[in-house]
Amino acid sequence: MPIPIDIRKRPASVKVHVSTGEGVEITWSDGHVSRYDFPYLRDHCPCALCNDERQKKDKFAESAAGGASALPMFKPRVKAKSANAVGNYAVQIEFTDGHATGIFSFEHLREICPCEDCARAFRQASA
Numbered sequence: 286m287p288i289p290i291d292i293r294k295r296p297a298s299v300k301v302h303v304s305t306g307e308g309v310e311i312t313w314s315d316g317h318v319s320r321y322d323f324p325y326l327r328d329h330c331p332c333a334l335c336n337d338e339r340q341k342k343d344k345f346a347e348s349a350a351g352g353a354s355a356l357p358m359f360k361p362r363v364k365a366k367s368a369n370a371v372g373n374y375a376v377q378i379e380f381t382d383g384h385a386t387g388i389f390s391f392e393h394l395r396e397i398c399p400c401e402d403c404a405r406a407f408r409q410a411s412a
């Protein structure tokens with residue numbers, strides 16, 4: 286018997302608006318709707334490379350705290366070039382900045398849902 290999946294992390298419908306650049310919209314089995322724009326997903330890319338970069342940024346932010354603040358780097362608004370389903374558990378997104386190694390599992394996507402309810406349900410306890 287497979288372990289029953291949390292229905293909150295099972296999508297009922299997934300829409301990726303690649304051509305309009307709007308982002309990803311997922312309706313979950315519990316009726317909740319999540320909307321992510323592409324820059325948000327790019328920032329939350331779960332691949333090893335991005336994990337590394339985020340850790341470095343955290344360290345940098347720590348060492349810069351109290352000192353002069355770094356100039357914000359200009360970043361063009363990233364969009365998706367293409368998106369593909371990976372089995373029935375994830376979506377792979379190729380971003381316009383050339384990054385394509387991010388595989389967003391639905392479990393991860395539900396956990397990074399930008400709404401307050403999900404922040405409370407999934408992100409506070411795990412900190």
Ligand SMILES: [Zn+2]
Nearest residue numbers: 330332335387
């Ligand atoms: Zn990545």
Ligand SMILES: [Zn+2]
Nearest residue numbers: 319398400403
């Ligand atoms: Zn949510």
